[in-house]
Amino acid sequence: MMRFSTLIKHPADWMTGGAGEHDAVLTSRIRLARNLRKHSFPGWAKREQRAAALDLMRPAVESLAPMKDAFSQELGDLSSVQKQVLVERHLISRELAARGDGSATVIERRQSFSMMLNEEDHLRMQAIRPGLQLSDAYTALSELDSELEESLEFAFDSNLGYLTTCPTNLGTGLRASAMLHLPGLVLSDQIGQVLQAVSKIGLAVRGLYGEGTESLGNLYQISNQSTLGETEETIIRRLERVIAQVATHERNAREKLLEDDPDMVADKVGRAYGILRHAHIIESKEALNLLSLLRLGGSLGFFPPESVIACDTLLLDIQPAHLQLHSGRKLGPEERDAIRAEIVRSRLQSLDSPDNRLKADGRKSSAEPNNPGDS
Numbered sequence: 609m610m611r612f613s614t615l616i617k618h619p620a621d622w623m624t625g626g627a628g629e630h631d632a633v634l635t636s637r638i639r640l641a642r643n644l645r646k647h648s649f650p651g652w653a654k655r656e657q658r659a660a661a662l663d664l665m666r667p668a669v670e671s672l673a674p675m676k677d678a679f680s681q682e683l684g685d686l687s688s689v690q691k692q693v694l695v696e697r698h699l700i701s702r703e704l705a706a707r708g709d710g711s712a713t714v715i716e717r718r719q720s721f722s723m724m725l726n727e728e729d730h731l732r733m734q735a736i737r738p739g740l741q742l743s744d745a746y747t748a749l750s751e752l753d754s755e756l757e758e759s760l761e762f763a764f765d766s767n768l769g770y771l772t773t774c775p776t777n778l779g780t781g782l783r784a785s786a787m788l789h790l791p792g793l794v795l796s797d798q799i800g801q802v803l804q805a806v807s808k809i810g811l812a813v814r815g816l817y818g819e820g821t822e823s824l825g826n827l828y829q830i831s832n833q834s835t836l837g838e839t840e841e842t843i844i845r846r847l848e849r850v851i852a853q854v855a856t857h858e859r860n861a862r863e864k865l866l867e868d869d870p871d872m873v874a875d876k877v878g879r880a881y882g883i884l885r886h887a888h889i890i891e892s893k894e895a896l897n898l899l900s901l902l903r904l905g906g907s908l909g910f911f912p913p914e915s916v917i918a919c920d921t922l923l924l925d926i927q928p929a930h931l932q933l934h935s936g937r938k939l940g941p942e943e944r945d946a947i948r949a950e951i952v953r954s955r956l957q958s959l960d961s962p963d964n965r966l967k968a969d970g971r972k973s974s975a976e977p978n979n980p981g982d983s
Contacts, residue, residue: 609670610679610717612690616933619921620697620719622738631907631916632855634787634827637698637736638745638844640753641729641772641781643763649773650711650726658710658726665731668759669714669723672752678716684709689938692929698736703727721752728773729781731756740851742784742844750840769836779836784844786851791826791904792861795876802857806830811850825896825923830854866908877905877962885956889942890949895926899952910962922955 622635643649647661662682670680683691683704691705700713704727711726724732733756735749763771769779777783793799803813814829830851832843865873880901883890890898899919906915924930926948932939935947 610677612679612681612686615679615715615717615719616693616697619924620736622720622736623917623920623924631903632788632790632858633740633851634789634920635698635736635738636740636742636745636786637734637784638742638749639732639734639783639785640749641770641777641783642731642733642753642756642760643771643773644730645761645763647730650728650730651773653726655710661730662710662712662725665725665760666712666714668756669725669731671759672755674716674721674752675714675723678714680714681712682709683707683711683713689929689932693927693933696924696927696929699734700724701727701732704732721749729777731760740786740848740855742786742848742851746782746784746840746844776833777835780838780840780843782835782840782843783831784847785829785831786847788828788830788851788854788858789826789900789903790828790854790858791900792858792865794826795872796861796865798857798861802854803828806850806854809850810834811847824893825900827896827900827923862904862908873908874910874962874964876901877908877910878964881905881956881959881962884952885959886953887949888953889945890952891945892926892928892948895948895952896923899923899926902956905962910964911959915959918955918959922952926951 644661644664647653647664648657650658650661653661666680669675670678686694691700694700694713694715695702695705697719699715699719699722701724704711704713704724707726711724713725714723716722720736722734722736724734733749733752735745737745737748765771770781772778772781790799790802793802806813810833812829812831812833814831815823815827830847832847835843880898884895884898884902899922902911903916903919905911906913906919925934928939928944931944931947931951934951935943939947
C-alpha cells in the first residue's frame, strides 16, 4: 500500500487539466452513498458494529482494480494535519476528518477515486475528473459500484432505491457536482443573477469546500439537490447542460470585460501579478483571490497557457494544512502567511509580466465596432 508522503508528492490528475476549452470548469465530481444491509448505519452503530462493517468493506474496496497500490488508512492513524490535507484536496469530507477509529479512507494513487468508509453512510465513493466530465466520472464510478455489489450487500428498497442516513441522498445516492471558476461573472456583477437562476431550477450552489463554506477565489460548486425519483443519467444530463451554460456565460463575460473595459482587466491582472510576485506576507483569502485574477489573466492570454495549471496547483499548495506539511511542523498564522508568500514567489519566479497587447486589442475592438474596412 502507498504511503501518505507518496500520495501527496505529486499533483492529482484532475489538478492539471484546467486549461483550454473548459478553463471555467475546474473539476467534475461524482459521489455515491451506500450502506450495508443488516448493519446499523454509522451514526447509530456501536463501536464494535462500526469495526465489523469496516472489516467487511475495506478488503472489498482494496481489491478493486484501480485501488492496486492505493493509499489505505484508518482515520485514527492519521495526524490532524494529514486529515486536513486530504480535506483540502477534496479527497475526504470534513465529516470524515472529524472521525477516528472505525473509519477509513482508500484513495487511488492518481487521486481520481477516493472511498470514505464509515462516514455519514457506510460507504461514500467518489470520482473526480478535470473539466466538465460528469458522465465519464459517473461511468467509471458506476463500474466500481457494480463490482462492489458482487461482494457487499447494500441496503436497497425496490420503491425507494438505495437507503441512506440523510433523506436528501435517498434513491440514487448520487451527488454530482462541478467546481467552477467565475471571475468574469463576479467582475461584471452578473454572478448574483446567474446563481439565483441555477438555484431556481433545484440545483445547489456552495463555496470552495461544499455545504456551509464561502466562495473564495471566485470558485463555486454547483450540484444536484434531488436524488429520488430520477435516474442517475437524467440528473447528470441536466447538471451538465446547466454547467455548460454557466461556463458559456462566464466566457462571454470575460470577453465583454476585455472589450468594454480593457484598462480595468489589465489593472486587476497586473496588480495581482505584482503582489503575488513580490509579497512577503500574504493571508490565505487574499492569496486565493489574487491567484483567481492571475488564472483569469492566463485564460485571457496575458500569460502563457501553462500559467493556469500553475495557479491550480498553487490554489491547493497554499492552504493551511499543505503549508504545515511542507514545513514539517505546526505553524502559527503569521508563519503561514510568510511561508505562503515565499512559495508563491518561488513558483511564479519564471512567469514574465503580463502581455498588455491584449489591452490594446480590446480597446481597438471597442473603439471601432463598425469599421467597414474590417468586414
